[in-house]
Amino acid sequence: MLYDIFIDPFVQMYEMPDFFLQVLWEGFVAGILYALIALGFVLIFKASGVFNFAQGIMVVFAGLTLVGLHENGVPAYLALILTIGVMGVLAYGVERVVMRPLVNQPDIILLMATIGLTYFLIGFGEFVFGGEPKQMITEELGLPTGSTAFEFGERGLVILQHIDIAAAVIAVIMVAALGIFFNKTRIGRALRAVADDHQAALSVGISLNQIWAIVWFAAGLVALATGIMWGARSDVSFALEIVAFKALPVLILGGFTSIPGAIVGGLIIGFGEKIGELYWGGLVGGGIESWLAYIIALIFLLFRPQGLFGERIIERV
Amino acid sequence: MNALVTDSSMTSAEAETQVERELLLRVDNVSLSFGGVKAITDISFDIQKGEIRAIIGPNGAGKTSMLNVINGFYHPQEGTITWQGKVRRKMKPYEAASQGIARTFQNVALFKGMTTLDNIMSGRSLKMHKNFFWQLLWRGPAEQEEIEHRRKVEDIIDFLEIQAIRKTPVGRLPYGLQKRVELGRALAMEPELLLLDEPMAGMNLEEKEDMSRFILDVNQEFGTTIALIEHDMGVVMDLSDRVVVLDYGKKIADGPPEEVQANQAVIDAYLGVSH
Numbered sequence: 314m315l316y317d318i319f320i321d322p323f324v325q326m327y328e329m330p331d332f333f334l335q336v337l338w339e340g341f342v343a344g345i346l347y348a349l350i351a352l353g354f355v356l357i358f359k360a361s362g363v364f365n366f367a368q369g370i371m372v373v374f375a376g377l378t379l380v381g382l383h384e385n386g387v388p389a390y391l392a393l394i395l396t397i398g399v400m401g402v403l404a405y406g407v408e409r410v411v412m413r414p415l416v417n418q419p420d421i422i423l424l425m426a427t428i429g430l431t432y433f434l435i436g437f438g439e440f441v442f443g444g445e446p447k448q449m450i451t452e453e454l455g456l457p458t459g460s461t462a463f464e465f466g467e468r469g470l471v472i473l474q475h476i477d478i479a480a481a482v483i484a485v486i487m488v489a490a491l492g493i494f495f496n497k498t499r500i501g502r503a504l505r506a507v508a509d510d511h512q513a514a515l516s517v518g519i520s521l522n523q524i525w526a527i528v529w530f531a532a533g534l535v536a537l538a539t540g541i542m543w544g545a546r547s548d549v550s551f552a553l554e555i556v557a558f559k560a561l562p563v564l565i566l567g568g569f570t571s572i573p574g575a576i577v578g579g580l581i582i583g584f585g586e587k588i589g590e591l592y593w594g595g596l597v598g599g600g601i602e603s604w605l606a607y608i609i610a611l612i613f614l615l616f617r618p619q620g621l622f623g624e625r626i627i628e629r630v
Numbered sequence: 631m632n633a634l635v636t637d638s639s640m641t642s643a644e645a646e647t648q649v650e651r652e653l654l655l656r657v658d659n660v661s662l663s664f665g666g667v668k669a670i671t672d673i674s675f676d677i678q679k680g681e682i683r684a685i686i687g688p689n690g691a692g693k694t695s696m697l698n699v700i701n702g703f704y705h706p707q708e709g710t711i712t713w714q715g716k717v718r719r720k721m722k723p724y725e726a727a728s729q730g731i732a733r734t735f736q737n738v739a740l741f742k743g744m745t746t747l748d749n750i751m752s753g754r755s756l757k758m759h760k761n762f763f764w765q766l767l768w769r770g771p772a773e774q775e776e777i778e779h780r781r782k783v784e785d786i787i788d789f790l791e792i793q794a795i796r797k798t799p800v801g802r803l804p805y806g807l808q809k810r811v812e813l814g815r816a817l818a819m820e821p822e823l824l825l826l827d828e829p830m831a832g833m834n835l836e837e838k839e840d841m842s843r844f845i846l847d848v849n850q851e852f853g854t855t856i857a858l859i860e861h862d863m864g865v866v867m868d869l870s871d872r873v874v875v876l877d878y879g880k881k882i883a884d885g886p887p888e889e890v891q892a893n894q895a896v897i898d899a900y901l902g903v904s905h
Contacts, residue, residue, distance in 0.1 A: 498772060499751075499758045506741045506752045513739035516701060517819060518727025518756040 322592035331469025336591050337584065342477040344583020345484045346546075349539040350560040351567065351575035352488070353532040358569045359508040360528040361412065362420060366427040369557025370434045371533060375400060376540030376549035380450055381442040389453035400533030408526040416521070435551060444551065449544030451476060456545065480542040487538055488576060491531070495572075500527060508570070562610030568620025577621060582606045651678035653712075654823060654855050655700065660709030662695055669695040670706070671879045677823065682849050683857045684870035684887075688899055691876040693859045694736055697825045700857070701733050702726040714822070728756050730822030734812045734829060736859075742801035746811050749800055750786060753818030754779045786814050790844060806837040813844060817852075824848065826858040830865060838865060845869060867891065875899070 326333045350368060357365040365371075378399050382392035411426050451458055457475035465471050495501040506514045507524045515521065543553055559582065567578025586609075590602040613620075656676040662669045670692045677683045685693045698704040700711065702721030710717050713729065721731075732753070741749050758775055787793055790810050795803060800811050809829060816824055829845065830838045842865055848854050860866050866873060866887065873890045875883040877899040883890050890896055 497776075499755060499776070502744070502748055502752050503755055505744055505748070506755075509741035509743055510739050512703070513735065513741065514752075515703070515723040516727060516733050516735075516739070517753050517815060518724055519752070520724050 317596055318593070325592060329469070331465040331471055334465060334469075334471050336587050338471065338473060338477070340584035340587035341580065342474075342480060342583070343587060344580035345481050346539060346543055346579075347559050347563045347582050348576045348579025349484055349487070349535055349542070350557050351563040351579055352491075352572060353535040353539070354560055354564055355567075355569065355572055355575045356491075356528050356532045356535065360504055361423075361507075361525055363412075363423045363427060364420070364569075365532065366424060367430040367434060368532065368536065368560065369554040370431045370438075370551075371400075371403075371536040372540045372543065372557055373549065373551055373553045374403075374434050374438050374540075375533065375537035376449065376544045376553070377438050377442045377447065379537070379541065380447045380544070380549050383450045383453065384447070389450055389455075392450075393454065396537060397534065400537055401530050404529035404533050405526050407529050408522055412525050412529075413522060431554075435554075438551070446548035446550035446552075447544075449541060449549055451541075451545045454541065456541075474546075476542070476545045480545075483538060483542065487535065488572065491572065500524075504528065559606055562606040564620070565610040566613050566621055568622045571620065571622035574620055574622030582609065585609050651680060653677075654679045654714065656712040657696075657699070658710050658712070660696075660699060660706045660711070662692075662699060662704055662706040668879050670699070670876075672709075673876070673879075673881045674709075675874045675881065675884055677855060677857055678872075679855055680849075680853055681855060681871040682845070682869050683855075684866045684873045685857060685859045685876065686861070686863075686866055686873060686890075687876035687882075690878075691899075692879040693876055694827055695879075696876070697733060697827055697857070697859065700726070700823075701731050701825060727819065730819070731825065732816035732819040732821035732823070733825035734809070734816050734827055736827040736831065738805070738808045738812055740800045740808055740812055740815070743799060745797050745799055746787070746792060746795050746803075746814075747783065747797060749811055750783045750814045750818045751779065753815040754783065756819065783818055786817050789817075789847070790814050806833050809833070809841065810844070813841075817848065817854075820852075821854060823855045823857065826856060826860075828859050828861065830860060830862055838862065842869060863891075 350372060353368045353371065354365060357363055357368070375396060379392055379396045382395055383389055387395065407430065411430060412423075415423055415426055456479050460472050460474045463471045463473065495504060503514070503519045503524055504527065506517070506519055507521060511521065514524075540549065540553075543556070547553075560579075563575060563578040563582050565578075566581055567574025567576070586602045586605045589605045590599070594601045654677050656674075658674045660673050661671050673692075673696065685696060687693050695704060699706050700721070702723040702725060705720040710719060711721060712718075713721070713731075741752060744752070758779060787796060790813065792807065792810055792814065795807060795811075800808055803811065813826070813829065816826075826845070830841050833841065845856060845858070846869065849856050858870070860869075870887055872885060873883075873887050874881060875890055875893070875896050877895075882895045882899055883893045885893075
């Protein structure tokens, strides 16, 4: 038994390095997708202190809108632009209808409001696009399909899906763009200002309403990118929403307020659950992938309650 | 009693200077309450262009509430605010800021994670107009604008003598410097009226002297009108042109510093008498 837990998995890793590498790659890709979802959460949490329960459904909604538009005869790229527009309208609407009337309410009320928003989006999405899973329009969007196999070692083989490579590249570009936007522009500075101190931001004439609309829009764009990537790997369906809650352990690991934290947290969870599933999962009958992430997060909580990169909790007395 | 104080404070010389100066802001019969608690009761006073106006009073007198009314954080239940000749019931913070009212806070409200430079730059938010689209591109016009405003900010940094901490996250700075950065952020807005909520609280003598000098310079060099709340009577007497005194949310005196200082009601309020 002890041998199975502490020695055998490592022997396997050593003996079949190609398989191990494949597992690492899978973990990396999953991690990047988790990181993207977590990024959406972080954006909104930073700027408004709201835990946006609806981030998961926003991913689904964005994906559905894109595919739905295309199914109705809209060319793929036009559909993409229109979907971006829809996310903009959604952001504006949320700010107008949900955030503005509830400003200064306790966090728990805002959380409840986003839960309400979740169910609204589920209902609305099903009403407009139907409830069946849809195929992502990967090829039409010019995203690569197919795969490349690399020989590794003597008889090993590592297979990389092109779409996964594209996902990784797009995620990196997105994070870099957000980084520049946050650090170098007036609106980015205003975003950080709002995240830091609402009252002070108001006093220099930053409009909270405008900033909130912008962060929700940014979160919407991140959701769209996630929706496309995730949809390309499986389907676009409402089941994705559940997967999106994998972002929770990611956030616990990375800290709710840190963009680098979301990325590193996503990767740790991605690697952790793939390696855990394939090397240790067999011991308990498999299927540990769905809950291992939460266990990792719980263990982390014991040591760093603020997350890896979260703001340090200092109470000045 | 109110009438008595204002009447007696009107020497002929005083009356002349008051006529000369233009009215920047006037509050009339403002009352503000939170539930059953009355924070401000029927207060009226004015601020003239170019003066340094002090608001003093014991703790809990309603001084900060008054500033919050002026810059729109609180909306009074009664009364009006006349800003540059326009009468309004309430201000919105965004409105107040865009029409030239800047402020600092009693317990320093800076963006702690950001550098001194970014903090002061954020004060220029309203002066920068390139839209979201250019901001996304960042290059081109938006970058040009950024450089232009950066120059202004550097002037402020020079003025406040904080060159050395330009790139330091303000959360790491000592309290006195944080207050100075906060003043810088307010100055970056090029305000008509600068509201300072206890700009010298918690400072040592030297820091107080520095801050006093900056306040006087801002007033004299840029012609900025200043309204300040301060507990240090020495500072108030030295800096201010006119003083309004609040106690328990009511105005008990209004006039030039020497007169207010000699006013019996003010002395009572500070020393405490049995009512």
